[in-house]
Amino acid sequence: MYKEPLISIITVSRNSEKTIEKTINSVLSQTYKNIEYIVIDGQSNDGTNGIVRKYINHLSVYISEPDNGIFSAMNKGIKNASGDFLYFLNSDDFLVDEKVIEDIVTFIEKTPNCEIVYGDIEARVDDMNHWQLNSPPPEEILRTLIDGAMHHQATFACSTVFQKVGLFQETFKSVGDYEWWLRVASDDTIQKFYVKRTVASYFIGGKSSNIDVALREMFDVQNNAQIYQSEYWTNERIRVYQEIIRNPKGRWGLFRLEKLESKSYFFEFRNRLSHLSLPLKRSLKYMLKRIAKR
Structure with missing residues (x-):
């Protein structure tokens, strides 16, 4: 009997009272309903928890406790997820329309060997200042990672991928998702697919926006990545x-x-x-x- 894939959407937050409600509503408005929604909060001390609790009946998991940073929180989300595919939507980002998950699931269903599917994102500084960021085809990912990034806000990963390559490295302040994507890109056994579909609007100014920290960590990752040697x-x-x-x-x-x-x-x-x-x-x-x- 056919079973619709369960999509785990994980939102990590910390003092996000100004943005998280839009994030939550972009998930709850999806036409595809087989979604497990997980919110991992780093014990916010603003109004974030009050906003999240308004939607508590729509959440599969809600945890608010101290953590060791964004990648620690993302790993906590993975450990609490039971979906076939996992997706991360930060608390200052949002899905661009109500059919995003439906379209991604349609692609997954038509591509049975798919382990990673990723699309494009919108980058924004504010509501009036935004632009499109198109992702490369799978064969160009390693080249892209030399001076750029693959965005987790546009990436859906089969749960088995985390079993193959592991979780996010929590020692990084900025590029834990970059390092994880480099491990994925270096593994030819992982089936990766690009779908030309804008997935989310991504706020430029989050934890990865400090260019000096990001470059220092990115170069350290490249210097230690076997494939780049x-x-x-x-x-x-x-x-x-x-x-x-x-x-x-x-x-x-x-x-x-x-x-x-x-x-x-x-x-x-x-x-x-x-x-x-x-x-x-x-x-x-x-x-x-x-x-x-x-």
Whole structure:
């Protein structure tokens, strides 16, 4: 007998009284109803708990207690989930319309070997300032992770994926989801699929928005990722970093202005790259020196 897949949606929160109600309502308004909704709160001391409790009858799990950060809370959500697929929607993000989960489930049902399905997201600073972020096809994920990210707000993972690659590393302040995605991308046995569908609106300004912390942790992850130590991926990383030096276009918070291409840019970029492995820094040293001499 056919059984509809159960989708576990996990929202982690901490002092989110201004945004969490919109998050919750975007889940409760979904046309697909076989949803297990889990809210993990880090013992908020504002009005978050009062708002969540208004919807307590619609929640499968609600926990409010101290934790060790966002990835600790996300792992707590995983351990309390019983869904076939798990999805994370942070407390300042929301699903873009009421048919998101229905459309994703339709794709899953048509793709029986699917273990990861991901779509696109909307990034926003506020309601008037937002833009589309399109995700790459599966074969381009490792290239994307050199200087970018795969967004958990657009990712649905089969519960078995966490058994294969493990949970989020709780030692990270910013890139626990990045490191997890790199483990997923490095495993060719995990069947990954891209669906051209905007899933959620993502607030730029959360825990991962501190660019200096994020880059330091991202480079540490890359330096220790076995797949990126091969000759091919080392050269590809150098190529990507060289392109950013030539024309950053805002990547990593860097811009080059015609009248300001001087030592100030050199020092800013050098600081951004300070946590690269030594061989990569040496490969980029000549390029950076040319900029510093201008």
